[in-house]
Amino acid sequence: MSASTSTNNTAAGVQTFHGSSLELRNLTMAYGDIEVLRNVSLNVAPGTTTCIIGPSGSGKSTLLRGVNRLHEPKGGDVLLAGESALAVKPDILRSRIGMVFQHFNLFPDHTALENVALALWSVKGMSKTAARDRARRSLAEVGLAERADHRPRDLSGGQQQRVAIARALAMEPEVMLFDEATSALDPELVKGVLNLMAGLGRRGMTMLVVTHEMGFARKVADQVVFMDEGEVVESGTPVDLFDNPRSERLQRFLSEVL
Amino acid sequence: MDWLSTITRTFFDFGAMAEVLPQLIGVGLLNTLIISVSATIIGVALGMVVAVMGISSSAWLRVPARIYTDLFRGLPAILTILLIGQGFARLSQSIFGPSPYPLGIIALSLIASAYIGEIFRAGIQSVDKGQGEACRALGMSYAKSMRLVVVPQGIRRVLPALVNQFIAIVKDSSLVYFLGLLVSERELFRVGQDAAVLSGNLSPLVMAGVFYLVITVPLTHLVNYFDSRFRTGRRRPSAPSSGLKELTELDAASPLITGSNT
Numbered sequence: 001m002s003a004s005t006s007t008n009n010t011a012a013g014v015q016t017f018h019g020s021s022l023e024l025r026n027l028t029m030a031y032g033d034i035e036v037l038r039n040v041s042l043n044v045a046p047g048t049t050t051c052i053i054g055p056s057g058s059g060k061s062t063l064l065r066g067v068n069r070l071h072e073p074k075g076g077d078v079l080l081a082g083e084s085a086l087a088v089k090p091d092i093l094r095s096r097i098g099m100v101f102q103h104f105n106l107f108p109d110h111t112a113l114e115n116v117a118l119a120l121w122s123v124k125g126m127s128k129t130a131a132r133d134r135a136r137r138s139l140a141e142v143g144l145a146e147r148a149d150h151r152p153r154d155l156s157g158g159q160q161q162r163v164a165i166a167r168a169l170a171m172e173p174e175v176m177l178f179d180e181a182t183s184a185l186d187p188e189l190v191k192g193v194l195n196l197m198a199g200l201g202r203r204g205m206t207m208l209v210v211t212h213e214m215g216f217a218r219k220v221a222d223q224v225v226f227m228d229e230g231e232v233v234e235s236g237t238p239v240d241l242f243d244n245p246r247s248e249r250l251q252r253f254l255s256e257v258l
Numbered sequence: 259m260d261w262l263s264t265i266t267r268t269f270f271d272f273g274a275m276a277e278v279l280p281q282l283i284g285v286g287l288l289n290t291l292i293i294s295v296s297a298t299i300i301g302v303a304l305g306m307v308v309a310v311m312g313i314s315s316s317a318w319l320r321v322p323a324r325i326y327t328d329l330f331r332g333l334p335a336i337l338t339i340l341l342i343g344q345g346f347a348r349l350s351q352s353i354f355g356p357s358p359y360p361l362g363i364i365a366l367s368l369i370a371s372a373y374i375g376e377i378f379r380a381g382i383q384s385v386d387k388g389q390g391e392a393c394r395a396l397g398m399s400y401a402k403s404m405r406l407v408v409v410p411q412g413i414r415r416v417l418p419a420l421v422n423q424f425i426a427i428v429k430d431s432s433l434v435y436f437l438g439l440l441v442s443e444r445e446l447f448r449v450g451q452d453a454a455v456l457s458g459n460l461s462p463l464v465m466a467g468v469f470y471l472v473i474t475v476p477l478t479h480l481v482n483y484f485d486s487r488f489r490t491g492r493r494r495p496s497a498p499s500s501g502l503k504e505l506t507e508l509d510a511a512s513p514l515i516t517g518s519n520t
Contacts, residue, residue, distance in 0.1 A: 068395060095397025105392035107407055109414070119396035122406055144507050156504055164392075171396060188501040192508045 020174035026076035051217035056228035098168030158189030189192030274457035286449035297352030300367035330372035362434035383414035
C-alpha cells in the first residue's frame, strides 16, 4: 500500500523495501564478567516491526548492538535472512543493517548531504557524484531536501535525527535498528520522527525498535517484546502485551509508564 | 649615570646590531625557519603514527608508542640532540655528507613527535565515541572511520596546541648549534653569538632575540584567537523561532511522512 501513495517527490518515487528476516537464538552478551543479556530468542519476520520496551539497564540497547556486532555476542546466534551473522565479516554485516542512535551521532564537520554520502562512496564504493545524487534522494525522502547543505549544528534535533535515518537508509539496509531514536528530541518533534519510522515499516522495512514511546509501540509494532534484567519477560502482539499483560513485572511496568 | 651607559653599550649598541642584521636575516632567520619547519613537518607525520599506535587496542603497538613518548619527552632536548647528532654522525656522513645539520633536524623531529603524538592522542580521544560507532554501524572499517571521521575532528581540536608546539620547536632549534654548524648553516642564536664575540658586547644576541620574538609572539596571539573561536564556535546567533515552522515544513515535504496513521 505504501508505493501507491507515492507522489511527486523524486523521479524514482518512493520505493518499497525488501526487509530481511531477523532471528536471535539464545543470544547472550556480556561486558567483562557481567552478563547483561541472557538467552534472548526473538523472531522478526521480513517487513515487520518489533518494538522492545523495558526499563533502563534491561539490556535493550545491548541487544541491538549484538545484532550488528558493535558489541560481540558471547553466546548464541543471530540469523540475518536465515544466515548466521556471526559467520559474516562484521563490516559487511553492518553495511546490511542500518542503525539510528539516540544522540544522532551525525558528523559535525560534514553537511547533511556529506553525512549521508560518506558511507556511500567509502563503503559502497560509489563514485562521489553518484553518492551525492543518492544522498540527495535519501534526504528528500525524509523531507530534508532543502537542508542538504546545512551542518548538524544548524539543524533542529528532529532534523538531525532524520538526517541520521536518511544516512542509514541510503545504504539500502535489510534491517533497521533504532536505539531510543526519539528520546533526545523536543517533544514537538517526536511525532514527525515516529511517523517517518512508521512509514518505513509500512513500506516493508524490517525494524527492531528500542523505544519508550508506548503509543508508537502499540500502534505500529507487529510484535512487542518486554525486557527486564537482561531477559525477555514477555513478548507478543501489542494487544497481548498492553491489554492483557500476563507477567506481574510487565503489569507493574505498564502501570508506571502508561 | 655610568651604569646606564654600560647597559646601553652592552645590550643596545645599535652599530653592532646594524652590522649583524644582514646576517641575521639572510642566514640566521632563514636557517631557524628551515630547521623549525622541517622538524615540525616530520614531527607531525611521526607524531600521527605514534598517536594512532598509542590508541590501538593491540599492546604490541601501544607499548612501543608509550616507551617512545616517555623517552623523548622525558630527556632534556640538549641531551637528545647531542646523543643523536654525535652518535649517528658517521651514518649521517655517508647519507647527507659531513654537515650535522640534517641530524639536528632529525633529533628535533624526534623530540617534537613525542609531544605532538600526545597532542594528537588527546585530540583523537576527545572525539565523542558515538562518531566512531556511527561509522562502524555504517560498515566502515576501523581504519576508515579513523581516517575519514575521527582523526580529522581530533586534529581540528588540537590546532592551537600544535601552534604552541611549533613555538617550542623554534626555540629548541637554537640547540642545534651544539653540533657545530658551518658558517652558512648557522641559525639565529649562533649568528648572534658569533657576532657578540666580535663586537665585545651582547647587542647582536639581543637582536637575535628580537627575531625569535618576531616569530613567536604573533603566533601566540594567533593561537589565542583561534582558541577562543573554536571554543565559542561559529554558530551565528539567530532570532527566536517557532517549532511550528519545522512542523509545517515537515508536513509539506514528503509523501513518506504525510499520510501516516496518526
